[in-house]
Every structure is written in C-alpha cells, then in structure tokens.
Amino acid sequence: MLATIRSATLVGVEGRPIAVEVHISDGLPGFALVGLPDTAVRESRERARAAVLSSGLPWSNKKVTVNLAPGDVRKSGPGLELAIACGVLAAQDALPAGALDGVGVLGELGLDGSVRPVRGAFVLVDALARTGVTSVVVPHANAVEAALSGDVNVLAVATLGELRDCLKGEAAFTTVPRPTNTDDTGRGDDAFDGDLADVRGLTVARRALEIAAAGRHHLLLVGPPGAGKTLLAQRLPSILPPLDPHEAVEVTRVRSAIGGDPPRALARRRPFRAPHHTCSAVALVGGGSGKPSIGEVTAAHRGALFLDELGEFAPHALEGLRQPLEDGTVRISRAGGALEFPADFLLVACTNPCPCGLPPLRCACRPGDRDRYRRRLSAPLLDRFDLRCWVEPPGADGSRGESSAAVRERVLAAVDRQRARFAMTPWDRNAHIPPGAIDDLVDATSDASACWRAEVERLALSGRGAARILRVGRTIADLGGHEHVDVAHVLEAALLREDVP
C-alpha cells in the first residue's frame, strides 16, 4: 500500500514542494523515515504516531517507510507531520481513496492530535500553488496567512480527527476566504513613527534623508553624540513610499519565513530594522552553521536598515555587508548547494567622528586616537555610501523644518518619475542603475557632464564614486521635477558626498 501526500518545506525564504510517500508492507514492524530529514523532522515520527493514536485512528503494525521526496533537499521543521500522519492513514485505507489528490497538507501535530501552526505558511502555500495544487489543508492559526496567496482553497483544521471527518464527508471544512487588505502596519514598525518636524535645524541632513528615501541611496551621518542623527534617522519611515504590489508580496514572504506573528495581510509599509550594534555577523547578514538563518539585511528587504553607532559593530559583521550593499542579495554557499536570500535594503548609518565626543572644532583627541577610530570603518565600506554628511547639534537657533507630509509628497513624486523611467528595465530606483546603463538613463546636459568630469578629477574619485554622483544627481533632479540633470544637481550631489569621518 502506497500513499503520496503533497506538502512543502522552507529552504531559506523559499518554499520547496515535498512529496510525502508512505509505503506499508509486510515484515517486522518498523518505521523508517528517509529523505534527509533534520532533527525536528525525525521527531515527527513520534508526534505523528501519538497524534494518530490519540485521535482514535489506526497506526500500522507493519513495516512503514516514509520517504520525503526529493531526496537531496534537506527537510527542516515540524510542518510535515500532518502530511506524514495523513500518509500513514491513507496507506492503511483509513481515508477515502483519492481524498487528498491535488490537496497540499501543512501542519505540526500535538500529541493529542491537535494541529499546530507552521512557520512560513504564506511561502509554502505559494510553492504548493505553483505545482498545481487546488486546495491546501492548514492549521487554523495559519489560515489567514495561507489565504493571502489567493490561488488556492484554504481549508483550516484544528485536529487530525476533524480532518479525517471532513475528508470522509461527515463534516464540512472551514474554508477561509482571501482577506481584503486590512491596514497591516507590521510588527514593531509603529515604534518608529514620528514626524520630521520634530527635528530642529539639520537642514543638510534632512535634505540627504529625503534624497535617500527617494532614490534608495545609502546614507551615512557623522557627528558628535547628541547632534540629532538618531532622531533624524528614526523618522525615515515617515517619508518612505509605500510598497509596490510585487514588493509587498516579497516583504510578506520574508516576514512569513522569519516566523513570529504570522502576517494577517499583505504588507503595506516598508520594513524598518534597527539592530543593536552587539549584533553578530550571522545575525546581521544571515547564514551561520547548520540551517542558514535569515539576517537583518533580509528582514529589511525593500525597506530600510538603520545601523546606529556604526563603528561599534563587529568589523566582521560590517564587512559582510559589502556584498548585499552592492548586489542586493546575500549568497550563502554550502557544500550542498548555494542559497540566495533577498537583501535589497536602504542603509542608513550613524557614527561618531572620534572617541572624545566633542564637535570636530573642539575635538580633544590626539591625531593618533582619531586615526585609529577612523580605521574601524574600512574605506571600501565608506565608499558604498552615496550620501555622507556631517551633522552638528543645531544650537539654539535651530528652526523647525518641514513636516514629513510635505517631504513625503516630493518623495512620492520622484518615485513616480522613476517608475516611469524604469518601466522597461529590471531596476526600479536610481541607486540601482548599473554603470553600463548610466549614460542612457541619467539624462545629463552637456554642461552637467563637463561639470561632473571636473568634479571627479578634483575630488579624485574612483569609478564607483563617480557613478554614484551621477545617480544622486538624477534623484536630486527628480525631486525638483526636472527632466535633465543639470550642473546644480551634480554639484549638490558632490557636496553631499563629504569626506568622512
């Protein structure tokens, strides 16, 4: 007797469809679980057996073999248990024939037969839907999340017994409709609401924040403690544009794969992550031994990553940022294959210029101390910031600036212009224009080009630095509603790339 149940497992932030094949044959009683299961999956055998027996259902005394196909993918997490239990029941003919054809099954089992939620239901259901599954059986707690994908019927169950009754036709499945998009602000994002009007003075840094939000240019703020850098950076979410539909799906997938509270609606606001500087390299970038974990850079995908006290982060962690800052992905290579996590984030970082904590004018550090402090941030890392500003405390005459609403309007207009520009291309923001396409997409006047060449020579910029000035100039022009990048835009872009720290 052979039964096959469709299920799925989480690999990184992707779902992989898994076929749970159960074979029962004569022979000494035994239970073999094969297919590269990890520890949690191997434990599923105990839980599945106890759950089946607790529900008053039969568990075979013969030789049971469970294969999780394909055999070269590591299966992880307890979410395959319900499928395994169903497979064992189906192989014993305890379920109606063909009841689970074209139906995916996801869920963890409790010893009493209750069905527990799984991590990453949104991603897993999406993966199953792509293989042609029409319905998915999910735990109650994951029902809304599973329904977000919209392509399949979502059947929610609370216990294994309920599932069997429903399959036999003795009870009706609880179906869950696709939710209309309620206002999902996302977990923890409310902590970073605030208005730009709360910040006094800091004219230049505000301008840089606006440019960063519009074109997704990485921003570094350098200044003594108490200057207002953190205050300003925490107001970034108030001026970030909302997620595009395809971005919303990506962010919801990542949120689903990370775990915690299952998302109840498609994300609308961009994630804003602010890890503490004691964060390890693995926690920041992802990876680690064993099952690769999801890092902060992936959690900040399509959103912003705020690193306060950049110099205090472990150097290893900072260097690990270089690849995602350039490519927008994190590639983790293992002996068993490579895993790619999305990591397209906007980096905003704050740092102090020197250890004494005084403004640069009154700095009491010896030149040796200052140099040593500078060396914590390597030149290649600093080079990846398009915008670098000095920030000093505003003083008594700092005036209250524009509110977030006013700035957001300009940012949204600039984003619209970029959307039109990049409609036929694989990129969506000025910061992502590759060097080869800059000439076409950055429409600079001939004066501006000449000025740019002069600036590059005067500041002795690398190729990367020169390209960044053009991209930032393009964003400045977009914010002003100009079609062409002019001399003033190039100069302002060069001005905002100060030599720090």
Add this chain to the structure above:
Amino acid sequence: MTGGNDPERRAAAALACMPGITPARLAALFDQWGTARAALAAVRAGDGAVIACLEGRRTPLPEAQRIAARWRTIDPDAVVARCRARGTRVWLDRDECFPIQDEVPDRPRVLFGEGERFDAFDAPRVAIVGTRAATPSGLADTERLAGALAAAGITVVSGLAIGIDGAAHRGAITAGGATVAVVATGCDVVYPRRHAVLTEQVLGHGVIVTESGFGVGPEPGRFPVRNRIIAALADVVVITEATERGGARITAEHALEYGRTVLAMPGSRRNPAAAGCNALVADGAHPLLAPSDVFLALGLDAPTDVESVWDSAPPAHVSAAGRAVLAAIADAGATLDELCARTDRSPATLSATLRDLEAAGLARRERGRWWPV
C-alpha cells in the same frame, strides 16, 4: 666638522649618541668632567661617578647601573663613521659657529645638523610654530607668511610637526628660501611619517637640527625640551595658531624667558586653535596683525608688497553670491547648516557657490566645516 680630526668633537658626538642619553644627563656628564674627552674616558672605564651622575638626575640606582653598563660599550669611531657617511655636522657649544649665539639657560652642549643650506644660520631667523590641530585658515595664513619672509631672505625655523610647523616649512620652501627644522628625534629618524617628503625637501632647502643622537625615536619627553632650542635659535618667535595648552605655548614661554620678541596671531573666541594665541597676547606677547609686524620686530624694513600677503578682500572676479558666502563664513569654520541659516539659501543653491570658492582657492572644507583660506 664631522668630528674625525677633533678628539673633543669625536667624544662629544659619541656621548650624545649613547643609548638612553638625554640632554639633562649629557649636561650632568659635562658638568662633572668639564670636557667631553674626560667624560668619555670615565664612561668607558666604568667610573662609579657616572652612576652617581645619573642618580643625581633622578634615575633609580638599578636603572642607573644598567645604563652605565650599556654606556661602557659605546664605539666612538662608529659614530664618527656614521656622521661622515651622512654628512652630519656636529656642533659643540664652545664653537664660534654654534647656531645659538647667546648665553641662554639650559644651552644645549651638542647639536647635530644635516642638510644642504648651512648658510641658513647667517640670515635673520624667525621661528613660526603652532598647534597640530590647526584650521585651514591658520594653515593658509602661516604658509603665506612663511613665504613672504623666505622671499625676503629670512630663515624660517620650525619643528616639522603636523599642522602649523609643516605649513611654515612648506611656505618657505615654495618661496625658494631656506628653512631650519629642529626635531626631537635623531637625524636618521623620520617623524611624523606623513612628513617624509617634506623632510626630504627641508634637507634640500635647509637644515635639520637635533640634540638627540642617531636612532632616537619620538619619545614624548623630548618634544618640550626641543622647543627651547627653537626659541633659542630664533630672533623672533611667531605663533599663528595655538591651543591653550600645547607645545607652541611652551616655545613661546621659552622665547619670553630668552628675551626674544614673541608675536601671536589673535583669533576668534569661537576657534579653539586661537585660544593659546589670545592668552599669549594677554600675557604680553605682541599681537600679529599684519606680516609687516614681523619685519618690524626684526628691525628690518618690510618689502613694499608685503601687505598683499594677507589680503582678506576677495579678488574682483568673485561673484556677489560668492562674496555673500565668504562673509557668512567670516573667519571661523561654518557648517553647511550654519551657512544655510546665515545666507537663507538651500543646500542646493549654496553648492555651486561653495564649489566655485573652493576651486578659486578661497575656501576649504575640513571635517564638515568651511574655512576661508
């Protein structure tokens, strides 16, 4: 003059190159034995009085014994050979051509010199010293002043340190004049590393003078001590920028003690690098308001065009916007935020003006602030 033929010079050079010798210890040896030859003989013989000398200079006994033991092994011929190979000149304080002409307290007994322009000592000498944490304005003013003095044939003396000292040497060299650098390390040690090229240039356009023997590194205690030599070598001492506590003030204090005229450039109360100069003026130094003040202090006639050296009016070709920004910068460093507030313009409009000023050499940006230069 390299000490080969003169046994006294040979002995003095050898003593000054002993490991662990300091100006104070050297003076003690000279005082005890009168001549370098006698002192050298005593040191090589392991005379107990050597240890007593060291103890008299507040060295604990075990360390004094260790030092005296090392001193026994000095090789005067090796020192002489090195001087010959490098072309190092050795001055003794009884020499006629000793760079310090008058009797000052704590007069150095031995001085080493290397370079191409030993005639630099024949001209009037002006020391220009200052802080390492100088502002771009201060550096620019120093460089121009040093250039004007050098062009008039005056030797510029300084300490080869980062900041004002470096600017002084650079200004003199650019104007084609002679400069003397008094360093705390041995002649063969380049410090600071950032000034490696400048050191070469000073050797080509002047002299490097030191009291320390070969191989001595930048030990912190040697810097205040070498400052007295700068003050002693100069006829007039000029401080362009100094913090309240620093080597520049020590040099000024020595200069006042030696009866040299001290000129200090007053600055804005907002500029920490002007605090030392302002305090010196309050203590009796002359305020340095124009380059001609230096010539006056030397008792010389100032060249006719010297006032244009520190011309603070912007040249005619600067635009009105540029003038407004320069006025907003005033003479203290201004952040971009402050400039935006003072000129009531956005960063976007200021950027072009600031860039033009920078290109014209009228303003410079450092650590987030704009300075007039």
